[in-house]
Amino acid sequence: MAMSLSADDEDYDSDTAEQQRLPNRPKPKMAASTATTPAATTSSSTATAVKLPSNRTSSGARRRRTRCRKCEACVRTECGECHFCKDMKKFGGPGRMKQSCIMRQCIAPVLPHTAVCVVCGEAGKEDTLDDEDEKFNAMLMECSICNEIVHPNCLKSGLLPIQVKDAAGVVNDELPNCWECPKCNYAGKTGKACKQKRGPGFKYASNLPGSLLREQKAGRDGREEGDQTSTCASSIKRKSEREETPRLKTEDLPSRLPPLLSPSGLPRPRSEVPNFLRKKRKLFDDDEEEDEASAKKKPKKPWRPEEPLIPKLSHMKTEEEEDNSDEEEERQEKQEPPRRSFKKDYSTVRKEEEHEKERREERDPPFRSLKDFNNYRKEEDQEEEKEDDDEEEEEDNNGKRGRNSSPALKNISLSLESDASRCSSPRAGPSSEGSETQEKAPRARAKRHRRKPPNRQLSAELSKQLNMEIRRTEHSLANENQQPLKSEPEDSENEEPKRGLRNGTAGNGGGVERGAGGEGGGEWPHLRAREMNGTSWELRHFYPPQITPLGLNRSSPTIRPLPARSPPKCVQMERHVIRPPPICPPPDRLPLADGRNHIAPREAWLTIFSHLSHRELCVCMRVCRTWNRWCCDKRLWTHIDLKRCKSITPLMLSGIIRRQPITLDLSWTNISKKQLSWLINRLPGLRVLLLSGCSWVAVSALCTSSCPLLRTLDLQWVEGLKDPQMRDLLSPPTDNRPGQMDTRSKLRNVTDLRLAGLDITDSSLRLIIKNMPVLSRLDLSYCNHINDQSVNLLTAAGTTTRDSLTDVNLSVCNRVTDQSLSYFKRCGSICRIDLRFCKQVSRQACERFIAEMSVIVPFQLQEDKLLQKLHSTP
DNA sequence: GCTAACGTTCGA
């Protein structure tokens, strides 16, 4: 951060005396107190632009921001493990670093309570108002350039040149109460718009010792190096150019967004790339390039004091438009030799992504749950070769401005069209202007409208970047979920808490299966063909977790999935800042274009959404901001299914976190330990975790004190999972924080444990018996070491499993004999015993068991050697 | 006055 800051500082100060500063000479402090204010340096530019009240506290002296105290990070307790915690005296450190715990770094630092408007000297007054426009005008806004804190209203009514008043304030989405004030904007100042902290998490997440970021740095650094040198000079030039450029009207704002190349063809200076984006690249690296690509031109929202600030349904449209303009700019730039380092960076990243995309396309079936969505996706896919998600949509929409939105929307049986068309109509644009202007005007207007009152603004700020990710994630999730074949084993997912709205998806494995099922199984002949010709890897992957012993090649499960050429981004998720869902609750009503709210409340919409598949939800999320939030309601995503998804990307992880599923299926993925660790640390409500076919290395991420209290754990065919590993898994975590000595296993609440195909012995069973007192369903099929003695152990007097076990699967356990059946008679709650394909179990023994048990509990042979309690449906 | 920690500097 320090470096980015300094780079920006130089840019920002390039036309001031600061410019003369000798290298390495300490910069004047930018302290907040008036006593230490170096106003001379930092306010000079402001002062020259606009006359300011002389009593201002600190023109140029930025107020230190402080915790919001509300965000997820703020309400956490210190982890006690991070670099900064270890430095703290309370954790036995020297206390020199004086930094907040990594896990507690506020994502939306706010202005201090003592901050006041430099014009009127009063604090923010938005709380006293209801009207959203008024709220904005009455809240304190800190200019990221001149650091002035003002009420927009005070600026509006202040003694400013009319041109300045006409200038747009540019709201910074990244930080609450942050903008580029109309004065600075009018003066053409740019530069450190995003230099301000996005929260310490952004500052340090990538810098942590041991961060995998470092692995990526060399290449990136190489890419970025070049532009550093020219920053200063070019920024000066840019500034002078800008100052020569006549000020554009607000209606022209979209076109005013600077192209990547200046009209003169000079490379746009790096300094115009908002600093936070550079930082974000560190955080999200290439995953975020779409953010960069778009946000580098639209991280801020133009605003004019006299304009209302009404959120509209047109958000999505607006974003598309913005993106479209971005795209045009990018295309424009593509015609030029890439000279700007940022672009170079971006291109490189883009190439990587395209590469990944190609790979993905090779293996992913096309969308198909909705016919038109299929078309939509086709179009998208064509575009995707060159453009990322957002941009591709724009491409798709190019020349179809009058259209409501994506074609898919038309096919979602939700009567949104009128809303959408209304909001995309150019009604509010100056009628005298050409059609293009008419199109741009709403865009600018919508940008302004995105401005929200403080809490909503914060929420929007938090969610905006996330939304970008999410929109990608939606596709990833939806695409990856398109794995054909196989119906999800019913198993204990059915037991998951029925908190979901969606009866259709949560219970049956999500909309994926539903969508696939609904479309019929024969729709992907190409894939089917591929599967039929499957390699052993594919065989293994498409082998249903549900036991179907016939034809099973015992050796096949031992063939590991080919290590997916893991995208470099996979290892970068450490850089993902934890961004919790927006703090404020999602809006209860859908804002319409005319400023009113849609009649249906959120819950009604959610009921509708609950009937959609995940894929369809992903489409809906692209409609508008409100829908985006609504569709992310965790009730709609109780079950997230990524099984057989070859590569889990950071964006997918972010998407998972945002949705906070109860059930997460990562079976047969190549998820890494770090990824899984990252996930489970952020999914405290996770109850069902399916990791069959993963590696023990990844699964070992569960050996932590932050492991959620799972009820279902599927570890079938986990490579390398044997007795010692089971011991690690079942033992109480050793990474408890000081004073947090929980000696119980984190898996103590597991009721459904699936261990099929593992080379575990009785020693693991003893641990299970000891540490899983409520275990009800146990799948030990294909466990060659399981024998009668194992059953004896499980059903021995004094064990909890004796009474808790209801369903035991010992199919294809060749060491199990008839003797086991006699042990099972001890189990008071047993309802189902699966002994299919146990060579040493005879049908006669089963019948004898049934006969003897019938005195107490009636059993039947549902299949050969499959004993099922009558009237029970385990 | 104390603690937490933000924002900056500076050495490596």
Added chain:
DNA sequence: TCGAACGTTAGC
């Protein structure tokens, strides 16, 4: 360019 250090602010 990064990370450690620390002055100083903000909150209580």
